[in-house]
Amino acid sequence: MILEVKDLNVEVSGRLVLKNVSLSIGFGETVFLLGPNGSGKTSLIQSVLGNPSYKVLKGSIISQGFDITTFKPEERVKMGIAASFQIPPKIKGLKASRLLDEVSKRFNVHESYVKKLISNFKLEEFMNRELYVGFSGGEMKRFEILLTLLQKPKLILLDEPDSGVDVENLAVIGETLDEFLHEDDDLLSTRRSMLIVTHTGALAKYINPSRAYIMLNGEIVCYGKGEDVIKRVFRDGFEKCKSCYEKFRGG
Amino acid sequence: MLTGELRKKAEVALSKKAAYGIDLDVSEYVPKYMNLSGKDLEALNDELGSSMESVGLSVDEKNIPGSYVQIDQTAVYSQSLGSGLTILNLREALNQLDFLRDFYWRLIPVDVDKFTALAALYEESGYVVIADKGFKSDKPVQACLLIRSPKSLQTPHNIVIARENSNLHILTGCTTAPESFGLHVGISEFYVGRNATVTFTMIHSWSKASHVRPRTAVLVDEGGRFISNYVVLKPATSIQTYPSIRLIGERASAVSTSIVLGSEDSKIDVGSSVSLEFKGSNCRIVSRIVGGGSSETITRSRIDALVDDVKGHTECNGIVVSDNASIVAIPELKAKAKNVELTHEAAIGRISEEEIFYLQTRGFTREEAVSLIVGGFLESGLSELPISIEKYLRSAIQWALTGL
Numbered sequence: 001m002i003l004e005v006k007d008l009n010v011e012v013s014g015r016l017v018l019k020n021v022s023l024s025i026g027f028g029e030t031v032f033l034l035g036p037n038g039s040g041k042t043s044l045i046q047s048v049l050g051n052p053s054y055k056v057l058k059g060s061i062i063s064q065g066f067d068i069t070t071f072k073p074e075e076r077v078k079m080g081i082a083a084s085f086q087i088p089p090k091i092k093g094l095k096a097s098r099l100l101d102e103v104s105k106r107f108n109v110h111e112s113y114v115k116k117l118i119s120n121f122k123l124e125e126f127m128n129r130e131l132y133v134g135f136s137g138g139e140m141k142r143f144e145i146l147l148t149l150l151q152k153p154k155l156i157l158l159d160e161p162d163s164g165v166d167v168e169n170l171a172v173i174g175e176t177l178d179e180f181l182h183e184d185d186d187l188l189s190t191r192r193s194m195l196i197v198t199h200t201g202a203l204a205k206y207i208n209p210s211r212a213y214i215m216l217n218g219e220i221v222c223y224g225k226g227e228d229v230i231k232r233v234f235r236d237g238f239e240k241c242k243s244c245y246e247k248f249r250g251g
Numbered sequence: 252m253l254t255g256e257l258r259k260k261a262e263v264a265l266s267k268k269a270a271y272g273i274d275l276d277v278s279e280y281v282p283k284y285m286n287l288s289g290k291d292l293e294a295l296n297d298e299l300g301s302s303m304e305s306v307g308l309s310v311d312e313k314n315i316p317g318s319y320v321q322i323d324q325t326a327v328y329s330q331s332l333g334s335g336l337t338i339l340n341l342r343e344a345l346n347q348l349d350f351l352r353d354f355y356w357r358l359i360p361v362d363v364d365k366f367t368a369l370a371a372l373y374e375e376s377g378y379v380v381i382a383d384k385g386f387k388s389d390k391p392v393q394a395c396l397l398i399r400s401p402k403s404l405q406t407p408h409n410i411v412i413a414r415e416n417s418n419l420h421i422l423t424g425c426t427t428a429p430e431s432f433g434l435h436v437g438i439s440e441f442y443v444g445r446n447a448t449v450t451f452t453m454i455h456s457w458s459k460a461s462h463v464r465p466r467t468a469v470l471v472d473e474g475g476r477f478i479s480n481y482v483v484l485k486p487a488t489s490i491q492t493y494p495s496i497r498l499i500g501e502r503a504s505a506v507s508t509s510i511v512l513g514s515e516d517s518k519i520d521v522g523s524s525v526s527l528e529f530k531g532s533n534c535r536i537v538s539r540i541v542g543g544g545s546s547e548t549i550t551r552s553r554i555d556a557l558v559d560d561v562k563g564h565t566e567c568n569g570i571v572v573s574d575n576a577s578i579v580a581i582p583e584l585k586a587k588a589k590n591v592e593l594t595h596e597a598a599i600g601r602i603s604e605e606e607i608f609y610l611q612t613r614g615f616t617r618e619e620a621v622s623l624i625v626g627g628f629l630e631s632g633l634s635e636l637p638i639s640i641e642k643y644l645r646s647a648i649q650w651a652l653t654g655l
Contacts, residue, residue, distance in 0.1 A: 053604075074612075089605045099623070
């Protein structure tokens with residue numbers, strides 16, 4: 001497994017944000033994590049990344065056979081885990097181009113590939129700006145995904161990549177991610193995997209998830225074949241998931 | 252060189268404490284002179300070369316309009332390589348140019364404090380740069396001031412005159428030879444003529460035991476523009492400087508920036524004051540201070556609006572990266588007319604943990620993440636520099652941050 005989250009309980013500032021969460025992603029697999037705003041999806045991503053504000057009380061996070069629960073964030077990156085943040089911090093003074101150069105150097109990315117991605121995501125004019133200062137929501141998403149792809153990850157964690165993005169740019173993001181997923185996939189263990197956190201499911205048009213999980217109030221309440229779960233959620237809403245889960249638990 | 256009256260005034264002021272900065276027993280420092288004459292920078296030894304390169308100066312003089320080099324108290328080289336530009340050492344200039352007396356000790360009285368007095372009494376060298384009317388170069392005149400002998404007193408007196416419509420860049424690198432230290436008191440008088448622009452970049456890279464007291468004053472005429480970037484990236488025992496800029500003509504403008512990386516136990520007191528004396532004049536005073544080690548940094552700024560229709564803004568931003576460091580921001584605004592616009596902003600804080608974590612998820616260690624954030628913060632203060640200087644300063648900042 002590229003990622004196995006086992007019985008994870010996490011608190012932030014004394015508040016329990018993840019309750020007994022278990023989830024797995026295989027090599028080459030794309031998984032959706034669906035849930036309404038505030039359900040704990042971002043908390044799960046931040047916990048997998050090793051954000052020190054998210055304190056693991058119980059459970060473990062395993063990647064490629066290693067228990068990475070106590071790994072530093074940069075050590076998790078070395079394991080091939082990279083994320084696109086829902087709302088990355090604005091870093092005044094740090095030029096977008098500078099960070100891009102540093103990341104490209106670090107991950108030994110060929111200049112032509114960097115240029116291609118910048119052009120695909122139409123980000124040329126943002127290079128001289130301070131990181132995320134004055135970026136619109138969509139521009140921020142595109143730059144986040146660009147940086148994430150430069151890290152050549154084995155596992156991509158995408159936190160709401162489709163929110164605030166217009167239809168045209170959603171297509172660019174979807175197609176670029178799909179292309180990235182299917183490069184170098186001759187060996188099972190080198191196949192790229194992805195966890196897409198979303199409450200709109202808009203990327204499902206471009207990327208077909210093998211499985212989807214539903215999260216409510218910090219708990220995984222349902223999972224199943226990607227296509228089926230997405231169809232049901234967008235037909236019946238998350239409220240239905242809630243009543244279904246309560247019924248199941250009560251029974 | 253000093254006339255009798257000035258000498259008398261200086262002698263009286265020798266015990267006068269400076270308004271700011273720690274007091275010093277100046278008698279510990281002695282002027283040292285070298286028996287060295289250079290015809291070409293390339294002929295100077297490796298030691299000087301590496302000192303120059305350490306403050307961003309070019310040894311081979313490629314693509315620059317001219318250079319000045321001073322070791323301890325001795326001017327070893329001054330050369331203009333372009334037409335419309337004069338570069339001389341002070342002694343030569345006073346002998347050759349009669350009019351220079353009108354610009355000599357005019358903006359800075361010799362008796363401001365013990366340091367100006369010391370500089371006046373031991374005056375020997377310094378650069379005189381004169382850009383003729385219409386002279387333009389996007390490459391900088393470079394000046395290197397090196398303290399080579401231990402306990403050396405270095406007192407260069409620099410005079411810069413930018414005539415009407417000229418455009419002049421000056422890059423001054425001040426440094427000490429390895430294992431050496433001293434007291435540097437640089438006197439700099441700038442005269443920016445009508446519609447002329449002077450960009451002055453000063454990089455201070457002293458050894459730990461050095462004390463530094465530059466005294467700078469600037470006069471900007473109608474439509475003139477003065478841009479100063481003062482950069483301190485290495486520790487010195489103490490630095491105190493507070494240039495004063497007077498904007499005396501319509502639309503005259505100034506931007507004065509201090510970029511300081513406080514480290515070890517340095518005591519640094521920097522900033523500048525601007526006096527807006529003619530309608531339409533405007534200024535900006537900027538500081539970007541990083542407090543590391545057990546450094547203590549004070550950043551001052553003062554804007555005096557003396558007439559209507561003037562604008563001034565000051566911004567002091569600081570990041571404290573060590574529990575033992577301190578930063579104090581002292582902004583002052585004074586309006587003596589009704590229709591003026593004076594503003595200031597100040598923010599001092601720690602680096603956000605959220606920003607550090609974010610960069611760690613991009614593969615950087617905590618230390619590397621801090622360097623990237625702090626480097627970007629310092630670089631964001633740099634103003635209107637030629638690409639070559641900006642590029643050098645960016646890499647110098649990154650280099651200085653290694654191991655912060």
